[in-house]
Amino acid sequence: MNGVAGVRLGTGRGGISASKVYEGRDDVLVMAIDPGASVAGVFTQNGFRAPPVYMAEERLAAGEVRALLVNTGNANAATGKEGFARAHTCCRMLAEKLEIDADSVLPFSTGVIGEQLPLEAMRVGIGKATEVLALDAWPQAAEAIMTTDTIPKLQVRDLEIGGRKVSIRGIAKGAGMIAPNMATMLAFVATDAGIERGLLAERLSRFTEESFNRVTVDGDTSTNDACILVATGASGVRADEESEGFWSALRDLMNELASALIEDAEGGNKTVRVLVEGGRSSDECRRVARSVAESPLVKTAIFAEDANWGRICMAIGNAGLEDFDQSLVDVYIGELPVMKGGLASPDYDEQAASLVMREATYGLRIALGRGSARGEMLTSDLSHEYVKINADYRT
């Protein structure tokens, strides 16, 4: 596979965690970025954000970014000043290997909370990763950031702009936002298009809203979530606000990575798109979609393939919309109307609705009848496996 000019990747095993999850797997990823790239990032808003999250956000704002350092097996969260000191040390280790400024390294961690990062293991992992830096190591990178994910998540887009080739690559991990390791969502996307930094940040923020912020498994966001977008400019092609083909490819790549997170959700067997339309604002549509997508009662019904639309009503009603009029609301399972105007649909066919729900992927559509805005969420089911995985795992 071709990579992205200006970004070299390397992975290595430091042995950061003794947990079986990581047995025999690389646990350190280094992404080395050529000088002159634009970089943007979005970070978790969780109040217990980990030291590396604070550091990455600060350094991104302060100056040039020359490398990303990612480790699994330890989240370096709830680790206090010592956690900051150790993340600093790791960045310095990498900076020395790459002969760059230590402040130009952004750290990312995912794994167990409340334990200090093992420095010797990090040193070993960083050493190995920097020895194998290569443009085409995206597949290895996608594997090295996995925790309890069952499949690596890599998306590739190549397109032409003005007769010249532009590449976009993205990797993500999550195991459904619910995994034993706190389900940190990490995503790293890079392109060799040249993009002005403000525009890059604005588009990352917008596309993140539409992709990663649209998937939910249980509403828990982690202490370490982050998404980084790098534009090296090494292709010689500039992308600006007019570059519709480029932005649409980038948006599509991020949407696919987000969907892959739900498809790989721990204990999840279903991918359900909850589309809410006819709202007064996209914000209220998203609120309703989230209430439905996160309701344990709805999610157990999805698992049971039970066309229990009363639970959907209940969840819609729990979103707390002002001046809400239930008599305007229609609900569809797939294309089948189950509720019309706040009542059981006259055409309601429970068997047909249950057939739709046997599919691995389908949509729930809710029409609020009070406006023209839309919003959506992707969700999975709440299964026996969800409880098993999250109850049986020991930190």
Place this chain on the structure above:
Amino acid sequence: MNGVAGVRLGTGRGGISASKVYEGRDDVLVMAIDPGASVAGVFTQNGFRAPPVYMAEERLAAGEVRALLVNTGNANAATGKEGFARAHTCCRMLAEKLEIDADSVLPFSTGVIGEQLPLEAMRVGIGKATEVLALDAWPQAAEAIMTTDTIPKLQVRDLEIGGRKVSIRGIAKGAGMIAPNMATMLAFVATDAGIERGLLAERLSRFTEESFNRVTVDGDTSTNDACILVATGASGVRADEESEGFWSALRDLMNELASALIEDAEGGNKTVRVLVEGGRSSDECRRVARSVAESPLVKTAIFAEDANWGRICMAIGNAGLEDFDQSLVDVYIGELPVMKGGLASPDYDEQAASLVMREATYGLRIALGRGSARGEMLTSDLSHEYVKINADYRT
């Protein structure tokens, strides 16, 4: 058992639902109230509130209340105008039997959503219930409002005020706010003290905040939740703002009913009190307590008896407090410190913490270190049974 002077109760079986849940059980409760009583109520804020909820709230505001009519087996929710008409008809049936004004009857329903209330079954149930009205039928009443509850929930307080006897009785149903039947929470409390209506409403609202609004199983509130407080005055004793003994008995009775709901939570094996202290306001303490109490990751850890305090951090961080400083936060499992100042406690003993978590009932205490306010929630665990019950049930 003695009852409450001025309130007669009767139950009967109408056969409202064909579901096995209700097999052989009374499904109608009538509470007949003597003239002159004060009545207060709190009602679900769910946007898909059922017709009887609208009617009960409206009638309560409009005039004297002479009877409560409760049915199980059908929630009369998502039933539209026909749902209102049928609730009206049922109230009229009862009013004729009791020879009172139909507008003085408040209707309450719990059960399946989206089906019209069967009028003939209601007529039969109302007929039987009104034939057996009695002061001492509180135990039968507690049973008649059960849906998937496994035990009836009845609380009794008798006290003396100025040498005269005052009685308080309360019943509730819920099956943990999560039950197949949408887990409607209904509570009916009556006393023979005489209480001014404004004061009654104020205290009901305050005590509901501290009791029923403090219990959570999965954050889903139902379309039909309601809590009614009746003060008949038939004891000849007036309770006013100074009557501390009376209010403390009433508060205690409501707290016990709320705890009983959690203890009977479907699929729940644990009752865990999440106490948050050291906040800037009781509101933010409640917000943190709710985030912890409703986190599926925390609840599976409670089920697994796993002292996974990283999940508690994550849930605290998800409450979205402003100017939150994680380095001020302490977390205790029972009396054991597991986190101090945002870090693993130096005394942390995972085995000891896991021992606490083997208890059926224990507390999680979170000290935010930024103020002096407190707030709490009661929660249960997220078990295999939760998924089983909610997935296997067919409406």
